[in-house]
Amino acid sequence: MSEAQFIRYEGVERGVARVVLARPDKRNAQNKAMLYEMNDALDRACQDDECKVIVIAADGPDFSSGHDLKDREPLSQTPVGTWGGFRQPGIEGHWSYEEEVYLGFCWRWRNIPKPTMVQVQGRVIAGGLMLVWPFDLVIASEDARFSDPVVAFGVNGVEYFAHPWEVGVRKAKEMLFTGEAITAEEAKSLGMVNHVVSGDELESFTMAMAEHIAKQPMVGLKLAKQSVNQMQDAQGLWPALQAAMSLQHMGHAHERLIHQRAIEPKGEAAIREQAKKEQPNEF
Numbered sequence: 001m002s003e004a005q006f007i008r009y010e011g012v013e014r015g016v017a018r019v020v021l022a023r024p025d026k027r028n029a030q031n032k033a034m035l036y037e038m039n040d041a042l043d044r045a046c047q048d049d050e051c052k053v054i055v056i057a058a059d060g061p062d063f064s065s066g067h068d069l070k071d072r073e074p075l076s077q078t079p080v081g082t083w084g085g086f087r088q089p090g091i092e093g094h095w096s097y098e099e100e101v102y103l104g105f106c107w108r109w110r111n112i113p114k115p116t117m118v119q120v121q122g123r124v125i126a127g128g129l130m131l132v133w134p135f136d137l138v139i140a141s142e143d144a145r146f147s148d149p150v151v152a153f154g155v156n157g158v159e160y161f162a163h164p165w166e167v168g169v170r171k172a173k174e175m176l177f178t179g180e181a182i183t184a185e186e187a188k189s190l191g192m193v194n195h196v197v198s199g200d201e202l203e204s205f206t207m208a209m210a211e212h213i214a215k216q217p218m219v220g221l222k223l224a225k226q227s228v229n230q231m232q233d234a235q236g237l238w239p240a241l242q243a244a245m246s247l248q249h250m251g252h253a254h255e256r257l258i259h260q261r262a263i264e265p266k267g268e269a270a271i272r273e274q275a276k277k278e279q280p281n282e283f
Helices: 032-047 090-110 126-131 163-167 169-178 184-189 202-213 218-234 237-259 267-275
Strands: 007-013 016-021 053-058 116-120 123-125 137-141 145-147 195-197
Touching: 007 032, 016 032, 016 202, 032 053, 032 090, 053 202, 090 126, 090 237, 116 202, 123 126, 123 267, 126 145, 137 184, 137 202, 145 184, 163 169, 184 195, 195 202, 218 237
Parallel strands: 016 053, 053 116, 116 137, 123 145, 137 195
Antiparallel strands: 007 016
């Protein structure tokens, strides 16, 4: 992992591996390289028998500002999934790419057979949610804010469309319709966040909890996680995610027909302005 540019793998101590988003100068915006590096780091932790819990953290004041919209280089990494056609014209190439690095990676990470935890500070915008929701436990600092404002792009929401499971149906609709952020305390009240702590305590609390979990038998942890995940599966999470992904690409196709680009041209500026708000729901 020494050659990684945007992800730092900090190894395993007391049964806990740490994977850190390390692109703070870009607010940990996700380009292709970062996502493949993250997948590599998570694979490394999964295959290490000394690792019983994986913690995802981030450098800088914000956990992640979402997808890097300036990352337009063609895919050069070796694909992990079975989708091909990445260089095909029109919606085919775009859809293939997003099935691989967005929905595909998220689902892969959600099914890691070890407990996973995320420690979150600052803003988590749009695609940033996809580095939170696939994982098992979320510890947030008091300043954390979670938003999905991409309806402004003319699409339905982020590619891992787990909103109804994470915050409930009515809050999911409000979150998407308004683009407004959810505070850490509100996210906790909705069941999306496990604990809210001060910024000074964020890492120590997360690591203490992770090390406590790591004392449990690995087989018991695997069985417990599999049991909960299978109940979500029985509720229809995976087919719902696939259906929402198809609708997202209907939105992209519409924007291409109308504006000759994949997103609503005014959306980027609108989202930037919304991200500057100190408090949500100031209409």
